Amino acid sequence: MVRYLTALLLMGASAPALAHAPDLNVPFAAPSNYTAHAQLFQERVTHVGKTPVWQIEFQGMNIVVVEGSDGLIVLDTGMNRDVATAALAKIRAQISTKPIKAIIYTHHHPDHVNGAAVFVPPADVANGKVPIFAAANFLKELSDEGIATLPIVATRAAYMYGFSLAGKEAEDFHVGCCGGLNKPGKNESAYIPPTQFVDVDGARDIEIAGVKLHLFHTGGEAASHIAAWLPDHQVLISGDEVQGPTFPNLHSMGGTKMRDANRWIEALRRMERYNAAWMVPMHGPVVEGAAQIKALLTRYEDVIQYTHDQTIRLINKGITQNELPDALGPLPEWLRSEPYTTEYYGAAADAARSYYVGYISWFSGDATDLAPTPRVERARREVALMGGRAPVLAAAERAFTQGDAQWAAELATLLIAIAHQDMEARRLKAAAFRKLGYATYNSNRRGFYLMGALELEGKLQQAGLTARYMNPDNIRKMPVALMLEQIRYKVDPKRAGAADRAVTLVVDGEGEPWLLELRNSTLKFHRGQAGVAPIVKLGRSALGDLVSGSQSVEALVKAGALSGEGSRVLHQIFNALDLTGTPINLVIR
Incomplete structure (x- = not known):
């Protein structure tokens, strides 16, 4: 400066x-290579050779179906109820009418988990008839990235994915990993929590409908990531560890914790060792042939390791966060291959700055930065x-x-x-x-630039941007623990002060009650016993209305949806929360 x-x-x-x-x-x-790249993403159903595996490429994400002797296994379920409904129609018309026997979540990101209830009745999951498999840390990662920072991440995702673009800007926009996303709308979730788990750093062999699958934890693109190997068919279902035909998003500008490059590298090495004949990713087309798969995985591994290791080398030389992009420079020619290491989605410069914060914090070492x-x-x-x-x-x-x-x-x-x-x-x-x-042909940057322009011109309806991710109907369907986790981050210390208040929540159909406590401007919750604090009785829907800010305690009492001697205390607790949902500006601030 x-x-x-x-x-x-x-x-x-x-x-x-x-x-x-x-x-x-x-x-x-629009750069010609960006326009051409969009053609890689087609809405289609692909039968993977003569194996029992099918890939459905559909509206920004893939769903994989494995056909067994008397049923189907579905890997990932799409981003919402509408997407899942359309995908199920394709399954029934083009693949099989057999019942779905199991679901596997490759990781916790919303475009992979929010359609489950379309494929199987929630009651069949609850009674154990249909298992849903995921990594053992799935629920924790969902809470950390999908609940704690949801308001800001929802806003940033709307910018990154260009949700409010119109005309030619919208027509020519596609997400570099995934193609076009369906239009923003109600985005109703049909998520069902997983019931069976794969140990972190471990594996699990299962057999469903006569099909053997080896599920193994990878933890690269998401800490909760698992992949699947079908040994009898030489098929590797790689999830998002191969993130589509693009340089991987080693750091998401939408907002994530630092992605562990070393885990990602190890995941790719492990996948290489299977010598798969077919690789089925959750974004982009099927990859065929052992030699081609090995070459792709090797190049992907090398480009991740190069970006990570060179960033660490520069950090150790005293290069600061904002200086890293120039110091790192463009990828060398020997690592470039179209399209899998072209920066259509992720960008090496963005990853480098993430690694700086992740490894040594925001501080540059210059004490001028301490109190700017x-x-x-x-x-x-x-x-x-x-x-x-x-x-x-x-x-x-x-x-x-x-x-x-x-x-x-x-x-x-x-x-x-x-x-x-x-x-x-x-x-x-x-x-x-x-x-x-x-x-630019990097879709993340393109989205932020063009959406930012709309914000500057006063053409964005900020209040509607987050509806895709923060639909009140979806909040009502959340597990109670996730509802309470969400409000934990909304305590306003000016309202709460040093108050110490507690209430017992008895939620219909939830069994053991929940103890909710506000103390010293921190909100705590855990399973409790009736009698420890005054009781409030309510249903899941009423609790969702409170958490989303769409209803007050008084209104729910008046409507008969909430009762108990603890209602006054609950009113005091919720009065200490910031539930206003103030629109977030990213550019004008």
Whole structure:
């Protein structure tokens, strides 16, 4: 920043403004390889050779079906009820009408687990008739990544996947791992929790409907990841450890914990050893032939290890988080192969910054970073040093006109930080974002650029962005533990203070009650015994209404949906929570 400030002080502040405002209409464009890459994703049903395995490529994700002697095994279930319903229709029309005997979740991400109840009745899962297999850490990872940070991750996912794009921007947009996603909507979940588990770092052999499967934990792309090997058919179902025809998303800009590169590398090495004749991923097409599969897995392994190990080398040389992308540079030619190491989805630079935080924290080592000048105040001082708003805006306009969209966006950001309603600066930054977005073939970056432009122009309906992931109907269907986990992160200390209150929740059909306690602005919950604290009786739906903020304790009492002497305490606890669901701006802040 110092060199830019110096340059502006020397010439920018005194340089004349443009004779007229720059043309901010940016013609639509998309790199030819990005457009061509979209053609790899087709909605189709593929029979994997002469094996009993079928792959359904469908709306951003795959579902795999294994046909046994008297039933089917389904691996992953799609992102919502509508997707699962359409996929089941394809199964019945093109594969088999046999009953579904088991479900396997390869990992906890929502596009893989939210259609289960379409395929099997929940009652059949509850009574043990139909098992659902997953990794032993599945529920923990679902809670950590799908509950704790859900509001911000839901918003960021909407940007990354371009949910509000329209016209040509939407028509030509596809997600680099997965193709087009179905349009945002109600997104009703049909998730059913797993009932059978594969040990972390372990494996499990099962036989269902006469088909033998070896399930083994991998833990790379997601810590809860498992893969499946069918020894009698030489088929490897790789899940998302091969994340589709793209450079892997070693770090998701949507927001995840750091993905463990070493586990991912080891997972790929283990898969190589099976010498599979067929590999069936959960994104992208089937890969055929032992030689081709081995070459792909080897290259994938090497590109992950290169990105990870070179980042660690640079970190140890004192390269800081923001310096890493330039220091790492582009992937060398010998690691490039179209499309599996082309950065259509993941990007090495983004992964490098994630590794920095994951390994040695956010701190650069420069003590100046310990108590930085607040962002808005820093922007005010920098703009003042540059001579005020007019010369900064003029410099940003010149940068845009001269083709430096990044610098134009950075300068406009200073002005927007000071005055959120500075529409000249916002429109300029939006145009800069469009130039940057139209130029990239990385779908994650493209999504953030183009959605960010809409936000700057005031064209985003922020309140509706998260509906895809935070549908109140879906919250009502969550296990009680996940509902309570969600509100744990919504305690407002200004409201809660040092209060110490507890209530016993007796939820219809849940057996043992739950003890909910608010103490010192922390919310705790665990299975408890009636009599420890005043009791509230309610149903799962009523609890979901409370957790989502769609109903108050008083309203539920009045409606007869909640009763008990503990209702006053429960009211006090929920009054201490921030359930407003305030829309989150990512660009204007």
